[in-house]
Amino acid sequence: MSIRERMSGNEAVATALRQIDPDVFAMFPITPSTEIPQYFAQYVADGRVETEFICVESEHSSLSACIGAEAAGCRAVTATSSAGLSFMNEVLYVAASLRLPVVLAVSCRALTGPININHDYSDSMAERDSGFIQLYAENNQEVYDNLLMAHRIAEHSSVRLPLMICQDGFITSHAIENIELEEDEEVKKFVGEYHPENYLLKKENPLAVGPYGISAYYMEARVAQAEAMKRAKQVILEVAEDFRKTFGREYGFFECYRMEDADVALVIMGSSAGTAKVAADALREEGIRAGVVKIRAFRPFPGPELCEVLKNCKAAAVMDKSEGFSACGGPLFAETSGALINAESRPKLIDVVYGLGGRDFTVESASEVFKRLCGIAKGAEIGPVYSHLGVRSL
């Protein structure tokens, strides 16, 4: 039986972690994810978890401690944001290539500069090639649910990859909203215990972890890792199906909102998707067939599946909440246009970079983009393929 509660996205993460009771939580604080270890420290102090809670001196060390713990066969977690995630960069690749299923909670925040504490995805997008699975959430419920599924996906024998669950810093991490929590015992049963097949000090089969990979081996290791990321797609769906049967809430690679007959659509991530849905509802009242595709899994990227849902759409805007400085569009646009490149039927596509450093994204902002798409759908000039929303003239 679900428990009706209200809490912030950060507290939802901490609550899920309390219920999961991982072996190790290595922590170093940074805004806006600090509350996650802060709540968890209380659970440790109150004896509600058996976790080894390690306070370290940097994010490089917090993830390194997780890597050590995972190599020894433990279930390890940490949390961070922004510059903290950047500081982990080197070891993110280590965790992924060692195939250690660390789970990392990210309350996404802009990177400097100018220095800024508010939300965008410049931190998580900068790590899109690290080999971590990335799942994104619209609200506290989704970040909680993603975390309940995270270990099962990451630790699956055909995957064995680390995973980051991303939520919007402040916008959801600090917003108190209603949430349906699950009973502790039900969560423990769903997540299960971690029994890795091999680990560092397994006496029957001790491992060497992190050896040098000469050219004769490096590429095979990378391809094996790439294959695991491909297999993660199937596992994400299987775990989501079991989650639906157990707790009743549905998840996939993305959520389609009113896409059945949509002429115009936004491809968007995180909390902005909810705002875009409200805009789509209002436009439908005016006879505009608007829809929203909310990306949940960015790594692995569900390219073919996205082609399928966009095939009958006339014009779509990819909404990028990070500036990739590619001079031709943000990272979500690169993925989406790459996925559509050989599709026989596909929409006209534009990229709209928005919401950087916490710039507010409103129903009106979403409507403005939808209306531009309506023009394109009717044959108007596309105009700039890559543009920025709501910027004052420079």
Added chain:
Amino acid sequence: MGRLTEVRWHGRGGQGAKTASQLLADAAFMAGKYVQSFPEYGPERSGAPITAYNRISDERCLIHSNIYEPDFVAVVDETLIFSVDVTAGLKKDGAVIINSAKKPEELREALRGYEGRVATIDARAVSMEFLGRYFPNTPMLAALVEVSRIVERERFLSDMKESYGHKFAKKPQVVEGNLKCLRAAMDRVCYEK
């Protein structure tokens, strides 16, 4: 979406406007509503103007943006009305509730032509009388509930009694004072004559 009520809180860093917004969310949550309570973060400094928000609805709120056309505005520090446009976008059929010992008509001039209802509550006096210290949030919360009717009065008071019972389980002696403080604040809201 069901009936949606939007509230904006103005306060100064350290005064607890964010906490007040969380208390309102708690009260509405206990009454069975869907709630949002969220602060707007900037370079926070103690004493600097800050904003917090609430959305309260019968269905889950999907919008995650700031609130530009609130139904109600609560001002925790009355000096803010001279430096911040607290009634910006405030709906005419809504109201602004200001923490002040003054009468509403004395403050209207500072409200830049706002045409809707103005109410005041002397949160300091109520708080000092019943809590013995200045906690503006408790009277502000009660005054906002009284003016907005987001939660029906007796329901609000009985939910809060239960909530305080849990919150102050180890200090039951403070529950009564807090409840009296809420009730008095609701009774002492001043409207324009």
